[in-house]
Amino acid sequence: MPAQFGRHQPMLDAAVAALRLRECWSPFPEIPSGKIYGDCAREEGAAGFAALKDKPFDLPGHPETHRLGAEVSPFGGDLGITYPAAPVGGLIAAAEAARPAFAAAGPQARVGVCLEALSRLNKISFEMANAVMHTTGQAFAMAFQAGGPHAQDRGLEAVAMAWDEMTRFAADARWEKPQGKAAPIVLEKHWAIVPVGLSLAIGCNTFPTWNSYSGIFASLATGNPVIVKPHPAAILPLALTVRVLRGVLAEAGLPSDAVLLAVDAPGAEITQDLATRPEVKLIDYTGSSSFGAWLRANATQARLFTEETGVNTITIAASDDFDGMCANIAFSLALYSGQMCTAPQNIYVPEGGIDTDQGHKGFDEVASAIVAAVDDLLADPARAAGVLGAIANPATLDRLARARGLGRVLRDTAGEGRIASPLILALTEDDAACGDECFGPVSFIVAVKDADTGIARAADLARRKGAITAALYDTDEARITRAIAAFTQAGVNLSINLTGAIYVNQSAAFSDFHVTGANPAGNASLTDTAFVTPRFRRVMWRRPVH
Template sequence: MSELFERHRALLGDALDAIRARGHWSPFPEVPSRKLYGETAAEEGESAFAALSRSAFDLPGHPEARRVGREVSPFGAELSISYPAADAEALIAASRGASPVWAAASIEDRVGVCLEILTRLHAMSFLMGHATMQTTGQGFAMAFQAGGPHALDRGLEAVATAYDEMARVPAKAIWEKPQGRGEPIRLEKHWRIVPRGVSLVIACQTFPTWNSYPAIFASLATGNTVIVKPHPGAILPLALTVRVAREVLVEAGFSPDVVLLAADELGAEITSELVRHPATAIIDYTGSSAFAGWIRDNAHGAAIFTEETGVNSIVVAGTDDFAGMCANIAFSLSLYSGQMCTAPQDIFVPRRGIRTNEGHKSFEELGEGIALAIDALLADPKQAAGIAGAIANPATRQRVEQARAAGRIVRDDAKGGPLLLAVEDGAAGAHEEECFGPVAFLIPVEDGDAGIARAAELARTKGAITGALYDTDEERIARAIDALLGAGVNLSINLTGGIFVNQSAAFSDFHVTGANPAGNASLTDTAFVSGRFRRAMWRRPVAPDT
């Protein structure tokens, strides 16, 4: 039995219990506390990040034909880190060369390596927090969580799900079929996990580790070699991940090329060559539906797992906590300046207003309530910076500027925080496409049921990952559950406290359903791991004296 597997057996056991119970559990503390991580952990993490800046990032033994790296922090500083780069053919060749031994390893050997990688990454959570912050624009607290513990949770969840699925079938069995008066037919049967091959993980800039770890670790655990393709603007968090993975692999007796980094630069990306290569067997992609469509058209029979563009909606039909509702929506719109695949965009409200605990509120009063709640949330500059962060990509700022002409401005983004627009519902409206970033639309509808119908329709046609409903009518809530879940949307109802529609909890929530155009995969259900391998069998008769 693998020494690493034995070392982390208890951790895996707890994770298996968690994915079956679906309650709250995490082995990786999300609070950047000295008590939890050590008195000097914060300073050491910051110093380690500073040492990486303006340096050549070292990946011993990695294929290298040149150096690349032009990351610029959304907060303004150039990172000036160079990374080893190679062309697609060299990366594929190295990955294929490492594949046979990794594929032949036992389930326990591979899972043990994955668990050790996760554990070591956890020990560098402060460094990962700074690396994530300075490449994505997230505030530090969010970057620490999303870049470290929460991403590790999702990676561990993928490993546990993969192990559970692989171990479900025994490695061998004796098959005996009675033959009437004669001796029974007896066969020994052996089943082997057969991985698909080279796995390509195409990461996004905004959540480089959180969105990538499930794919990386699901593929590794099931015996596939992995090429990690970071966004050119957020290479560092995944370069650190690849370095740790390669170190663990070497120590465990495997080739480090089981995990490779496909670093490149804007305007000179190698993504298309990797996608089109006939040896690429699995592709995980987070990003626009347009490029996802290109991948589907150009991949050579690869298994493709995507998270894509979508339009997330809130339907406000009534509330018994108007202030709490406005505050919750305000935070959801403001968090990381709306640069989240789970962030709400369209808010459907009855044009004649809603009933609340504060009396009737008109459509205009609801918009004003949300706008004032955003202002209050972001009034303190330090708090605002931590919540809203910075815009990761200049294209996002341009998108918001273009959206300003789409409707009546209820809250101007010029004072910081999201742009809030009132628009009429209609064909080809700006609100019917994803406007990624700090912008949201208030849309009048006839009543709550009409809002539910529009939210469900957009989910079916444009895709949606999250949906939210505020209502006091239980019969209409039941109709909303049927409509939104039927459209493949995870629905949150009457959130007014410290949990928000943007958030997705590992070991409990399945992120994305794969049931509408916002993605064809779900993190991390059985289908997310089972398509990464197949079972093959050999059998032969059992000797009579056996």
């Protein structure tokens, strides 16, 4: 048994068990505490990040013909880091050269590499938090959790799923067929796990690790070399990841080039070239539906796993905790300035208002209470900074500015530079604006005839335009049952009556399947069986036993 595998097998076994149970589980503590990560972990992480800045990033042995990198922190300042870059042909050739040895290494060795790499990534979670913060604009606490332990959870989840699937059927069998009074026919049979080819991971700007680890680790565990193509504005978190993986690969005696970094520059992107190379058989993609459609039409040689555009909704039908509801919604709208793929956009409220524990509330009262809850959440500047973070992409600020004209402004956005608090508009259900994603800190409170209409609108939108999350506040159990049926048929996960410190935005590895694959918001679910099965095949040889 490979040493790396043996060392981490208890964690792997626990992860496989957790997958089945879907309960709360993680081996990677989410609290950025010195008690857990070491007394000096925070300072060491900051120092580690500082030491990376304004230097060439070191990736020993990586293909390199030139250097690229122009990251700018959304909190201000150039990172000044350059990364090794190489032509697409050179990257493909290097990955292809690594392929046979990586395939031949077998599941245990590769899973061992993945588990060891995840453990090492966990140890550098503070450094990663800084890298994620200063490329995505996430506030530190979120950058730590989402960029560190929660991303590691998603990576481990994918490794566990891949391992469970690769070992699901016997690798060897004795097939003995009775022949009446004659001697039975006896064959020995053996099955090999055969990886499908090169894998391309296309990262996004907002969650470079969380959204990419599932695909990267699923492909590595199943034996496919991975070319990691980061968003040009968020290279560092994935460069750190690639460095850790290459180091672990080398220690295991496997080719480091089983993981490569494909850096490009804005305006000179190499993604289309990479994605359509015949050697590339798997693509994991997070991003817009428009580029998703391009990949579907053009990268037909590869199996495509996507998370794409969607419109997430909240339907408010009634509440037995009106204040708790408003506070919960306010946090979901404000967190990372609405830049999560799980953030709600459309909030459907009956035009005649709703019943609550505080009596009947008219539409305007509900809208005002949500606005007030957002204001309250962001009243303290330090807390506001910790919740909002910064805007990752300047294009989001442009979209935000344009969005102010889409409806009646209930709450205007505020902020300077890359900081932007939620813009909240009132719309009617016929306004076209609420029919598409408006990515960023923009939400629409939409008046609907009644609660059932809101549910129908939300479910229909999920079915047509995609949605990753839906939320419902209601006290009528019969209507809740109808809503569950409607959202289930629309293929969107539903959260009901969330209050307190749990939010519709949150998706926990080992329990929540992130994205259902059942509506246009993506065809892949993190991490179900369908996410790993297309990454390898089984091939048999059999012969008689004499």
